Amino acid sequence: MSSSSPRLTARYFIETPNDLAKAAATLAGEQSSGTFVEVPGETAELKQRFAARVESIKPLDTSPTPAIPTGRPTPPNAVYRRAEVAVSWSLENFGHNLPTLVSTVQGNLYELAQFSGLKLIDLDFPAEFSARFRGPQFGIPGCRRLTNVPAGRPLIGTIIKPSIGMSPDTTAELVRTLVEAGIDFIKDDELMANPPHSPFDARVDAIMRVINAHADRTGKKVMYAFNVSDEIDAMQRHYEKIVRSGGTCAMISLNSVGLSASKKICDLGQLAIHGHRNGWGMLNRHPLLGIEYPAYQKLWRLAGVDQLHVNGIANKFWESDDSVVRSIQSCLAAEPLNKPLLPVVSSGQWGGQAPETWRRTQTTDLLYMAGGGIMAHPNGPAAGVHALREWWEAAVSGLTYDQCLAQRPNLALSAQKFAK
């Protein structure tokens, strides 16, 4: 590689009390040269070859107050300037080392006093970089194949609730009800991994007995995402247990486990990987601090995750529908690797959000999850699954929410129970 080697480009929202060009140059300097004085050995040739480069600065609005503390007094008549900036690095700076790439685009720069706001919006990987990663081993077509769900409708899924406390046998009984109800996908809650009251292996045994028997009878193997999140050796043991037991999916709490261990599990390549983003609010909720979903999903796509949470329309959390729609679209975008992720729609979903989800995304390439929306259906879980399927069928046929209720009498019951 040389000074003309391909470059990674990162886009940021920034806010600064300083001149925009100077602030952007500080960012680039900190993340490639990185000291506060010139030092011997830092030759012009090295700088030219390895320095990060400010590619563009698009000024936006200004604010009289800083979005996040700068540790410096706010002068009278201060102006905090906002901009979208693009910065690029030569691939030569980090090779094909994903954690070090993260340290480069998301490292110390969040601590620079020159910024009163900094958020990574998106990453543009050159093909030379992404080609070194396999990415999702199963992706959308693989998850459809494993669950026997044809194109044209979402996979319908649910979460085992209560989140914590049930024994393997109680869980398996619930799984029996759900698979008989026609569910496509079931997952452990992220709070449930390998606790004393539901040891991982015993839970896999109890659940896969039910799922395998149902598959033998019907030809449909329900995908169960067992939460393998743990230390790396335990994760590998748990993964192997799932494989040996005929399971098809492992779930990882990505932010808690971290990038290097998650990629190791993805690399094993025998199970679809359900990526849970719990902890995401900490990384994203402030408008001028952290990371936006389009950048986030690309990192996990390169790591090899197949399914990634996107929240849902009219969710129980703080996130806007616009943000959820953008997350779905970024999962479904071709690049990097021409391997879209399966967006996992979840949080407060009960079927009534299907018309709006369809209207705004025009896709059924979704894993559509309801917890209470299935389990607490007035006529029981089977009715809950059927209602979700019918909501989606009606939505895809072009009906609005009100038209669904008017034309599909079955849907009224779920609306009475769940609509707010």
Add this chain to the structure above:
Amino acid sequence: MSSSSPRLTARYFIETPNDLAKAAATLAGEQSSGTFVEVPGETAELKQRFAARVESIKPLDTSPTPAIPTGRPTPPNAVYRRAEVAVSWSLENFGHNLPTLVSTVQGNLYELAQFSGLKLIDLDFPAEFSARFRGPQFGIPGCRRLTNVPAGRPLIGTIIKPSIGMSPDTTAELVRTLVEAGIDFIKDDELMANPPHSPFDARVDAIMRVINAHADRTGKKVMYAFNVSDEIDAMQRHYEKIVRSGGTCAMISLNSVGLSASKKICDLGQLAIHGHRNGWGMLNRHPLLGIEYPAYQKLWRLAGVDQLHVNGIANKFWESDDSVVRSIQSCLAAEPLNKPLLPVVSSGQWGGQAPETWRRTQTTDLLYMAGGGIMAHPNGPAAGVHALREWWEAAVSGLTYDQCLAQRPNLALSAQKFAK
């Protein structure tokens, strides 16, 4: 374990437009039961045994505006109430699974619309839990032993700059200058791991040749923290390379690598682990979002890190001195495990901060790092190292900054160059 099993307690700052007690109950509910409607199977017995419990609520001030967006309109005359709340969980909920503990205390709760601010302040681990972790294998006494630095002064360290671009041989030449100057510790920059222009193994060979020869000659082995951050298999290979080459330390970019892979490397137990916190600003910089250092360092202490960055007095970043002092104190606190971490003081340090660092912390159990402060000293790196040692000697003898300059003529030169 039973319903009376030991409990983990987490303390949070919260801000909410709702009743404080109701908001705290929502937090506890989401992170143990976790659905928006009552579901069959959630018996009173299960709830009693596994429910998180609100232990205390200490009301603080209020605000007319939310600290972070709630996704809901701000009503006229809104009052956003702030409080410190303590919530506890039975250990039975997660066993000894550190990533799942993180998902429990730092998971979806950051996304709850009921909170307009939420920050994890501290964690209190019952001894039954922490006893399952070895924690720092070397810690402060081990790092002193490995570097031959007696109690009474800090370890003096530096970072190889420029951050990126130097060849192994150029780096080794710089290391030669530094070890001959009497440095105790040197580290790779976090941007430098295993790039094409400085392959990891070649860098270790070149550097350890210098360090080992110096150790053979003088009996002092300088500790070099090689940045092993990478995918897990590469990290293990790099770790073994350091061990084989007679090195004593590996550096991990903790936030980029993640908890499970970092712990795996710590568990190997043959090298001191230098924990770099790059990315920390994203997790901490907002006063009402993320995590505070006392909680953060406990998680990494359990994972087995020996040295952890704390920034420095009068640093080049945004952080206040108060916050830096608190971080140093939390590293040095006995619990958990009665194994303090060695605080790594870094960022814009040049020695002039020694009197204030000493005044406020009264400790020399520090790894005191200067980059430019050593390398850019007017009389060269050796004079830079000597100046740092002398600043500390003078500080510990009780001299103020001005007294240091008046009584120690050697220190004037560094003050002329670096003092702002």
